Amino acid sequence: MISLLRCLVFWDLGLLEASSNCNCKQVHFPELLSLGNCEVFISPLTLKDAFKKNPLISTLLSAHDQFITSSSDIFVDEPSEISVSLDTKEHFVEEHLHSQLADVTREGDTRQRFDTAISARFSQGNENKHNLTPTFKSTACNYAKGRWVADRRRPLYSGFKCKQWLSDMWACRLTKRSDFSYEGYRWQPENCEMPEFDGSQFLRRMQDKTIAFVGDSLGRQQFQSLMCMVTTGEERPDVENIGWKYGLIKPQGVARPDGWAYRFPKTNTTILYYWSSSLCDIQPINITNPNTQYAMHLDQPPSFLSRFIGRFDVLILNTGHHWNRGKLNANRWVMHVQGKPVEDRKLAQMGNAKNFTVYSVVKWVDSRLHLYPRLKVFFRTLSPRHFFHGDWDTGGRCDSTTPLARGSEVMQDESGDPVVEAAVRGTDVRILDITAISELREEGHISRYTIKSSDGIQDCLHWCLPGIPDTWNEILHAQI
Numbered sequence: 001m002i003s004l005l006r007c008l009v010f011w012d013l014g015l016l017e018a019s020s021n022c023n024c025k026q027v028h029f030p031e032l033l034s035l036g037n038c039e040v041f042i043s044p045l046t047l048k049d050a051f052k053k054n055p056l057i058s059t060l061l062s063a064h065d066q067f068i069t070s071s072s073d074i075f076v077d078e079p080s081e082i083s084v085s086l087d088t089k090e091h092f093v094e095e096h097l098h099s100q101l102a103d104v105t106r107e108g109d110t111r112q113r114f115d116t117a118i119s120a121r122f123s124q125g126n127e128n129k130h131n132l133t134p135t136f137k138s139t140a141c142n143y144a145k146g147r148w149v150a151d152r153r154r155p156l157y158s159g160f161k162c163k164q165w166l167s168d169m170w171a172c173r174l175t176k177r178s179d180f181s182y183e184g185y186r187w188q189p190e191n192c193e194m195p196e197f198d199g200s201q202f203l204r205r206m207q208d209k210t211i212a213f214v215g216d217s218l219g220r221q222q223f224q225s226l227m228c229m230v231t232t233g234e235e236r237p238d239v240e241n242i243g244w245k246y247g248l249i250k251p252q253g254v255a256r257p258d259g260w261a262y263r264f265p266k267t268n269t270t271i272l273y274y275w276s277s278s279l280c281d282i283q284p285i286n287i288t289n290p291n292t293q294y295a296m297h298l299d300q301p302p303s304f305l306s307r308f309i310g311r312f313d314v315l316i317l318n319t320g321h322h323w324n325r326g327k328l329n330a331n332r333w334v335m336h337v338q339g340k341p342v343e344d345r346k347l348a349q350m351g352n353a354k355n356f357t358v359y360s361v362v363k364w365v366d367s368r369l370h371l372y373p374r375l376k377v378f379f380r381t382l383s384p385r386h387f388f389h390g391d392w393d394t395g396g397r398c399d400s401t402t403p404l405a406r407g408s409e410v411m412q413d414e415s416g417d418p419v420v421e422a423a424v425r426g427t428d429v430r431i432l433d434i435t436a437i438s439e440l441r442e443e444g445h446i447s448r449y450t451i452k453s454s455d456g457i458q459d460c461l462h463w464c465l466p467g468i469p470d471t472w473n474e475i476l477h478a479q480i
Helices: 047-053 063-067 092-097 109-122 200-205 215-231 302-311 325-331 350-371 418-424 435-439 468-479
Strands: 004-007 016-020 038-042 145-148 186-189 210-213 257-265 269-277 281-284 294-297 316-317 333-337 378-381 430-432 446-448 459-463
Touching: 186 281, 186 468, 210 215, 210 302, 215 257, 215 281, 215 316, 215 459, 215 468, 281 302, 281 435, 302 350, 316 350, 316 418, 325 333, 325 459, 350 418, 378 418, 378 468, 435 468
Parallel strands: 210 269, 210 316, 294 333, 316 378, 378 430
Antiparallel strands: 004 038, 016 038, 145 186, 257 269, 281 294, 446 459
């Protein structure tokens, strides 16, 4: 029997067929997007056919709830955005301000409303409905649940030595900071042992393999951390710079290239990083105009990823802190979907645009994993900010040196980043869940000990190295 309903539509599930009086636009993405009060007919396709057409049907809601849901429960209001004057060269902005712009998913009301809406949708009772997706309790280790413990064997490398890989602005041992107690802790998962990290052993395990980090400046920190970890911070003149093989060459007049790629010849292991703060493709609208705007394709992965994904054995993605109006305006980025500027006001809101992109890139990567069976993909969750008594531009501070002042344990089963957790559910993309464990480590940020500091501005976004990103890589090592 065919039912006539007013609903929010998941067009790309292939389960809905618009009636003749439906004025909805067809959209092709796995994000929840309100299309208004639209009359649709539910085609009587089987669940088996639905899964064949789109495996993401099980990643969000039950099949029934994916067809019918209240749009007001999903979208957050437009957050208050920071309007700042920034250099249009994104790398220049990132180097001098250390990406201290506010993350759109703050700890305030906007984040809470979004989390509540998503959680409510996932936990809706199904007393009167068939549960179309089987549920079971996973026996796999939850690396994000556990506690921080003191360990005299930390750090894993010297912050004085790792100059070959570590940026000066993140090497807190080279600043005026005098307290380094934050270095002396390791993460212990609750129900499993995390293997000790040994750089030489790691390289042997990764023989003839390529590890790629694609993301923002926090992804770059994780990349530099891993380079220091596998070399124990020692100089390695034998390591080859092969950035040219990936087009990572510094253009004339630019502070640095779009990334780096290094090969360890003894094991033929490559570790690389590519800078993509938004994880979507960005292309000039008019290549002949030096002041052109750039199309920010929310539904397309970075061209670097499209081009080189077949070369990777391990891929780590991240995004989050660059999704604000100031960044987009400064870089003249214009949101596009399906090759056209975004006109839907709700999708154009920063939080919704970011979440849409996360779902899109996860779906794209997952759709290609069958082509590269050796590839393991991880989406790293959001690294938390710790601005107290203000924000980055209003006197916000994070100058506490007391380790674990807010506790040492994470006992929650769910991720501290519900968007990434939901996006990867039901796919072969894995979650690298670091949000809650990093939330407890406010003392580990750069704080006021910046080399290129500005009066009254502290870096409560990036981390000192050695430091918290080393733990991210230990968890990555365990999951690989």
